[in-house]
Amino acid sequence: MTNPVTHSDVLIIGGGLMGSSAAFFLRHAHGKSVTLIESDLVGRQASGTNFGNVRRQGRPIHQLHLANRSLEIWRKANKLLGSDVEYLQSGHIRVCYRERSENIAKMEEYAADARQNGLDLEILTGNTLRDRFPFFGTDVVAGSYSALDGHANPRLAAPAFARAAQKLGAQVFENTRISHVTKAGTDFIATAKDGRVFKAPILLITAGAWAGELSAQFGEPVKLTARSPTMSVTEPVPYAIAPAVGVMTPLEVETVYFRQVARGNIVLGGSTRGPAVAETYRSFVKPQNTLTQLQQLRRLAPALARLNIIRVWTGIEGYMDDSLPVMGPSGTTSGLFYAFGFSGSGFQIGPGVGQTMAELIATGATGIDLSHYRVERFTGVK
Amino acid sequence: MAEPRVIIVGAGPAGVRAAETVAAAGLTPIVIDEGRRAGGQIYRRQPDNFRRPYGDLYGTEAERAKAVHDGFDALGDSIDYRAETLVWNIADGHVWTASGKAQEALPYDALILCTGATDRLMPMAGWDLPGTYSLGGSQVALKAQAVSIGSQVVFLGTGPLLYLVASQYIKAGARVAAVLDTSSFTARITALPDLLALPSVLWNGIALTRAIKAAGVPLLTGVTPVAIQGDAKTGVTGVTVRLGNGEERHFAADAVAMGYHLRPETQLADLARCIFAFDDLTRQYLPVRDGDGRADAPIPLYLAGDGAKVLGARSAEASGRLAALAALRDLGLPVDKGAMIMLRREVGRYGRFARGLAKAFPWPHSHAAALADDTILCRCECVTVGDVRRTMDVTGAAETNRAKAFSRIGMGRCQGRYCGHAAAEVIAAHGDFPVADAGRLRGQAPVKPLPIAIGEPE
The missing domain is CATH 3.50.50.60 (FAD/NAD(P)-binding domain)
Structure with a gap:
């Protein structure tokens, strides 16, 4: 008996937001035949369990071009995909605490650079800040407000891209674990654990925390650390907080963030992350991390202390040592591309990454500067 | 040591x-x-x-x-x-x-x-109206606080607790409009050999049934729940069920105690x-x-x-x-x-x-499959039966946790403790696969709401 073989122009391994949106744009904009392979369910890990921030500010300045491109996609996502991803352009504010008031100058400096790169930020302090956002605690002294950022529902986004890609003719295989991938002649050959074979002249690896074992098969081992975010949600309360809120601080423990969804629940995350083992496909929130997160939340927005959280959750994210993704062509193998290791900051840029990778694959070039994301910075291969 | x-x-x-x-x-x-x-x-x-x-x-x-x-x-x-x-x-x-x-x-x-x-609960039209309680909840009201959940109460569902709480209400002087059991009398006969493992408990159960009948309270078996009537402002006004012969019966009530065993x-x-x-x-x-x-x-x-x-x-x-x-x-x-x-x-x-x-008072799983699309399935998140079916149709979700991610079923403060079993039945029936394959909602902490103020100095 021979194993079934699936052929296509492009094979994508990893059905998170990057892989799903790349599959969508390869069909939608470039008419390439696409096979998307997911070892579990589409968007189940980092892409589906993150905070849902559609946030440009705070990203490296060199990433804003990509973030702006992604924002345009978020704004028309419902129409483009034919399903609601609950994108809400309700603003995003990043604040700093009194003890670190030196950050106000950094905020202003960042805002000046951001303005040159298409991101308008408004710096608010004192009573102006408090009048507009009365829920902040007394430790909060300044905020950087972006009116055109917001949030969306991560549980819905990646699956919506994958379904839309499927409607346009992409083949999507869930619960398909690739055990071995190689290049023979002009084709990449990926073999699933159950023996199914997938062939294509182009391979895109978007496998998040699981990508390292695949890139290693092409002589490009990279260090990926699996971590799991600490997420919580409150019971629904009347909708009152428009912007997504975050903290600018060098201390990870202070980096709590929250947003209120249209139906009223307040989603919170950050402050701590837990360890994870990618191989197990299941991660758990550490109770102490939840307690620490709630403590930080009370400092940021004391009024929220009157609410209850009703659920916590987490997923598995892949982190690079420099917190920047690997994105672009392989350094060793022609026809091979990567987009993984988004280090807990991939949701907003996800659709832009998909569009950019599709463009790069289909046309051989992209207007987005990918020089910061080259895999060679880890492998040393020139 | x-x-x-x-x-x-x-x-x-x-x-x-x-x-x-x-x-x-x-x-x-x-x-x-x-x-x-x-x-x-x-x-x-x-x-x-x-x-x-x-x-x-x-x-x-x-x-x-x-x-x-x-x-x-x-x-x-x-x-x-x-x-x-x-x-x-x-x-x-x-x-x-x-x-x-x-x-x-x-x-x-x-x-x-x-x-x-x-309580194990089966959704029905109107079960989200004020005045609808679980059997356990109505028993707690009586036992702990010495109050009835209403002035005219319908008991609906199945299981020993249905008869126990109804008879406790009667004994306490509350007005019980009807006791409506989804299980058939013949199921009890079939279960008799196992029930004889504890003859005294079986006898207590029979005595409860007699007491309910002796009090002149209508006691119907083999019913199919149709709807709890009422509106959001006044709450429950009555309950309609269908009998085995297809006839519909209505009972006026201002409260319903429902439960299908535990x-x-x-x-x-x-x-x-x-x-x-x-x-x-x-x-x-x-x-x-x-x-x-x-x-x-x-x-x-x-x-x-x-x-x-x-x-x-x-x-x-x-x-x-x-x-x-x-x-x-x-x-x-x-x-x-x-x-x-x-x-x-x-x-x-x-x-x-x-x-x-379990044999005498079976979980009426076929009722879940027959629920109308506009019936609320998850009361915490206001997700209807139709929402879940549509989610399955549109997204291909074929398991409860996936349906939860896309439809919010079981995502609220009870985390599916009250709707999870019925949701699995709705999903299995709509997808036409065994209910075991619908899986079970994964638990997440906190098991009950946790104050954000936790750990704050008093």
Whole structure:
């Protein structure tokens, strides 16, 4: 008996937001035949369990071009995909605490650079800040407000891209674990654990925390650390907080963030992350991390202390040592591309990454500067 | 060497007997109770200034209730009792508790979960109206606070609790409009051989039925619920059911008590990463444990009482003792092996009776499949049956956790404890696959809402 073989122009391994949106744009904009392979369910890990921030500010300045491109996609996502991803352009504010008031100058400096790169930020302090956002605690002294950022529902986004890609003719295989991938002649050959074979002249690896074992098969081992975010949600309360809120601080423990969804629940995350083992496909929130997160939340927005959280959750994210993704062509193998290791900051840029990778694959070039994301910075291969 | 630390969660009949057993071995167990006073739900005690006698409160079970209360009270300082304390998570080698704003993380050498049960509910049109209560909730209102849930109450569902609570309401002088059982009378005949495992309990059940009829209350079996009528402002105004012959009957009422037997509170076992297996007879996933209550889990975990599997309060006392003896034995302490053998036999007898109850009062799963699209399935998140079916059609979700991610079913404050079983039935029926394949909603901490103020100085 021979194993079934699936052929296509492009094979994508990893059905998170990057892989799903790349599959969508390869069909939608470039008419390439696409096979998307997911070892579990589409968007189940980092892409589906993150905070849902559609946030440009705070990203490296060199990433804003990509973030702006992604924002345009978020704004028309419902129409483009034919399903609601609950994108809400309700603003995003990043604040700093009194003890670190030196950050106000950094905020202003960042805002000046951001303005040159298409991101308008408004710096608010004192009573102006408090009048507009009365829920902040007394430790909060300044905020950087972006009116055109917001949030969306991560549980819905990646699956919506994958379904839309499927409607346009992409083949999507869930619960398909690739055990071995190689290049023979002009084709990449990926073999699933159950023996199914997938062939294509182009391979895109978007496998998040699981990508390292695949890139290693092409002589490009990279260090990926699996971590799991600490997420919580409150019971629904009347909708009152428009912007997504975050903290600018060098201390990870202070980096709590929250947003209120249209139906009223307040989603919170950050402050701590837990360890994870990618191989197990299941991660758990550490109770102490939840307690620490709630403590930080009370400092940021004391009024929220009157609410209850009703659920916590987490997923598995892949982190690079420099917190920047690997994105672009392989350094060793022609026809091979990567987009993984988004280090807990991939949701907003996800659709832009998909569009950019599709463009790069289909046309051989992209207007987005990918020089910061080259895999060679880890492998040393020139 | 320090004394081994045994933590018991729950202080109903299972928890109290487990605590006694551990204390009798010379250890000081920590007993964590969500309740204000020990007794659990079935033997819930009335507030301090209430003075109703045991016979009024617990009927035929008055002696057992008193024995459990007295047993607990006699423990005094030989246990470390934490009332009004929630265990919100079990992880990282600790039991995580919350009481008001105070929190603690307690290490343990053995952990015995006696978490009890809550009502198993089947959605129906109008079950989201004010005035709709669970059977358990309506019993608590009467038992603890001496109040009725309404001035004219319909009891609807199936299971022994349906008859027990209805007769307690009648006895207390409340007006009961009807007792409506979805199970057929013939199911009871079929179940008789198993029910004869406990003749006295069976006899008590028959006596309850007679008392209801003697009071002139309509008692119908084999009904199919049609709708609870009313509106959001005035609440419940009546209940309509369909009889076996197709005839519809309406009963005016301002409150409905509904329930379809009970379901174990297994969220803590789930958070402790216990393995679950599907139980064909009752159509639900249950934590896996051995005959003594040792859980199939990566930690020294023991399960007893209705929180592991619904076998009733009498069984809970025996399984609480047995799980405690198993824990003591595993800790290397001397235990009475003869006592363990006797307890195993006793638990086995209750198991046979419980099988009989499950056959006599089956979970009416076909009702879930027949629910109209506009019926609310998840009351916490206002997700309708149609929302779930459409989600499956559009997204291809073919399992409850995936349906949850896309439709919010079971995502609210009860985390699917009340809609999860019905949701699995709706999903299985719509997808045309066995309900076991619909899976079970994964538990997440906190098992009940946790204040953001947790850990704040008082």
